Amino acid sequence: MRFRSRRRQGESMDIAIWFDFASNYSYLSVMRVEACARERGVGVSWRPFLLGPVFKSLGMDNSPFVTQKIKGAYVWTDMERQCAKYRLGWTKPTTFPRRSILPARIATLADGQTWQGEFIRQVMQLNFVEDHDMEDHAALGAILASLGQDGPSIIAAAEADAIKQQLRERTEQARLRGVFGAPTFFVGDEMFWGNDRLDDALDLAATRR
Amino acid sequence: MRFRSRRRQGESMDIAIWFDFASNYSYLSVMRVEACARERGVGVSWRPFLLGPVFKSLGMDNSPFVTQKIKGAYVWTDMERQCAKYRLGWTKPTTFPRRSILPARIATLADGQTWQGEFIRQVMQLNFVEDHDMEDHAALGAILASLGQDGPSIIAAAEADAIKQQLRERTEQARLRGVFGAPTFFVGDEMFWGNDRLDDALDLAATRR
Numbered sequence: 001m002r003f004r005s006r007r008r009q010g011e012s013m014d015i016a017i018w019f020d021f022a023s024n025y026s027y028l029s030v031m032r033v034e035a036c037a038r039e040r041g042v043g044v045s046w047r048p049f050l051l052g053p054v055f056k057s058l059g060m061d062n063s064p065f066v067t068q069k070i071k072g073a074y075v076w077t078d079m080e081r082q083c084a085k086y087r088l089g090w091t092k093p094t095t096f097p098r099r100s101i102l103p104a105r106i107a108t109l110a111d112g113q114t115w116q117g118e119f120i121r122q123v124m125q126l127n128f129v130e131d132h133d134m135e136d137h138a139a140l141g142a143i144l145a146s147l148g149q150d151g152p153s154i155i156a157a158a159e160a161d162a163i164k165q166q167l168r169e170r171t172e173q174a175r176l177r178g179v180f181g182a183p184t185f186f187v188g189d190e191m192f193w194g195n196d197r198l199d200d201a202l203d204l205a206a207t208r209r
Numbered sequence: 210m211r212f213r214s215r216r217r218q219g220e221s222m223d224i225a226i227w228f229d230f231a232s233n234y235s236y237l238s239v240m241r242v243e244a245c246a247r248e249r250g251v252g253v254s255w256r257p258f259l260l261g262p263v264f265k266s267l268g269m270d271n272s273p274f275v276t277q278k279i280k281g282a283y284v285w286t287d288m289e290r291q292c293a294k295y296r297l298g299w300t301k302p303t304t305f306p307r308r309s310i311l312p313a314r315i316a317t318l319a320d321g322q323t324w325q326g327e328f329i330r331q332v333m334q335l336n337f338v339e340d341h342d343m344e345d346h347a348a349l350g351a352i353l354a355s356l357g358q359d360g361p362s363i364i365a366a367a368e369a370d371a372i373k374q375q376l377r378e379r380t381e382q383a384r385l386r387g388v389f390g391a392p393t394f395f396v397g398d399e400m401f402w403g404n405d406r407l408d409d410a411l412d413l414a415a416t417r418r
């Protein structure tokens with residue numbers, strides 16, 4: 001059954017948020033999207049993927065914030081201001097971009113689980129508030145435990161081939177759909193790029209019935 | 210006398226808008242900045258400059274919207290949506306980026322003149338609504354005439370060495386201040402990049418007394 005046929009008449013469309021845990025502008029949207037969507041009666045689908053392979057396919061070796069020094073310097077000023085505006089915690093990560101494969105696999109495994117959103121937000125805070133390694137098993141285990149999950153067994157399950165393959169396929173799907181940065185939102189087939197378009201995407205989702 | 214010492218106690222700071230007539234995101238801000246600033250009691254200083262030399266100094270041959278094809282394609286969808294949101298006219302220019310040196314020189318010459326803002330907006334519409342050559346003397350002459358100015362003599366004056374030099378210096382100043390794209394706003398020494406930061410820049414200007 002296709003997605004559209006599952007929607008009831010008069011229901012709003014979901015917003016899908018494609019993000020990478022290493023992406024600072026993804027942090028701004030990840031922390032806000034569920035609350036902003038709820039206000040408008042819109043549902044959220046999480047789409048963790050890896051930006052690295054997408055950048056590589058576009059001929060880029062690293063984040064443009066690393067390769068373009070002058071823009072990179074500005075971005076950290078901008079992040080401070082945006083976090084103050086949205087009242088989000090903020091610490092400039094000492095490692096950027098930070099490795100994000102293991103939490104992306106866990107977030108993939110968590111698809112459809114009630115703890116998925118809260119897990120994703122807590123990992124983002126690990127990176128952008130606590131300035132901590134996101135692949136540290138102890139830190140991930142503590143987050144999972146706080147959500148009532150068994151850390152070691154979830155981490156082991158996330159390292160299974162099936163989940164690895166799912167994340168690879170999700171990343172390839174991002175590339176095929178024309179994603180070139182994160183966060184990227186989809187409302188049906190309409191693509192919106194960047195935290196600055198979250199409101200526009202939600203407004204569209206709320207009015208599309 | 211320095212800028213700050215000229216402000217009266219209790220007066221808000223100005224916002225300076227650095228823009229290139231060829232830049233589509235500059236169009237979105239240029240059309241809105243005076244009205245949005247007025248609502249907050251903020252003054253506007255126009256800073257026309259040329260993006261080309263700034264991009265070159267950063268090692269870029271052209272607009273990233275031309276060199277990065279996948280992002281470039283998205284930008285035109287985004288422009289359509291943003292113009293609809295702000296209720297601005299929109300035609301995708303058949304030439305992009307369009308040559309903008311002559312209107313930038315005229316806008317430089319117009320510094321401090323009452324017709325500067327309206328001239329700048331009309332040239333932006335020439336490019337992004339009428340899809341017309343911005344260096345066409347007849348079109349520029351018609352705009353100037355509509356503002357009560359003598360087109361041919363203004364155009365001749367704008368081609369004088371002193372104005373050419375002023376625009377070159379303005380562009381060099383942009384580079385020295387860390388400008389890497391357009392529009393860029395300054396409120397005192399605080400830099401904001403992009404149409405999506407116009408509101409934040411104005412909010413800062415309104416509260417800085």
